[in-house]
Amino acid sequence: MNSSTASVAPATRLRLTVRGRRVVASIAALPVVAAVGFAVISGGGALASGDAGAPVGTFETVTVMSGDSLWAIAEQVAPQADPRDVVDAIIRLNALGSGQLDAGQTLAIPAEYAAS
Template sequence: MTTIDVRPTPSPRTRLRLTRRGRRALASVTALPAVVAVSIAVISGGGALASSEAGAPQGSFTSVTVMSGDSLWTIAEEVAPQADPRDVVDAIIRLNALGSGQLDAGQTLAIPAEYATES
């Protein structure tokens, strides 16, 4: 009777070798998320600077300086007590191109003249 050796023979170990083309492809795939992130940041952040819109006409607004503790709501109630504060806050945000309601003490805000004349 003959016996057959059934043990698996180990396959030879090889190192992964990348060709020049493979290294370029790997670098491109790896850099792609960074390129996309920078592109989005440039596109979304530069919109206001690249706008072709003209600014507000001179004399169509007055300005106020934000004091400590002020909010858009309190400023709206102060400059236009007869108007709906929601409308005034919206107009202030649009005129000043504010991204959020965060205000800093000492910041100067433009107030639409239509509301500034009511106070």
């Protein structure tokens, strides 16, 4: 038997019944449903939670002036500390999505850095 006479299986198209399409759609939607369920159960994020926030006395506030950056504020409020640590603490405490600041904005400074 040579290769020119070998029989080739006919190519078939995958056919799904209505029930099969529903099963495939359900399986594809499962990760989305799980993610939404997890988000609802966990309560969203820190901003959407029912927490009252940081306790009084654990932070002080500063007002952002024109041209201020998080780095400059960190060096000003805690000159002896590593500015990277101070910037990170300010970002976490204020739940900042980015380092973008606006003049007049009030920032909470962790008391451990503000007291120094």
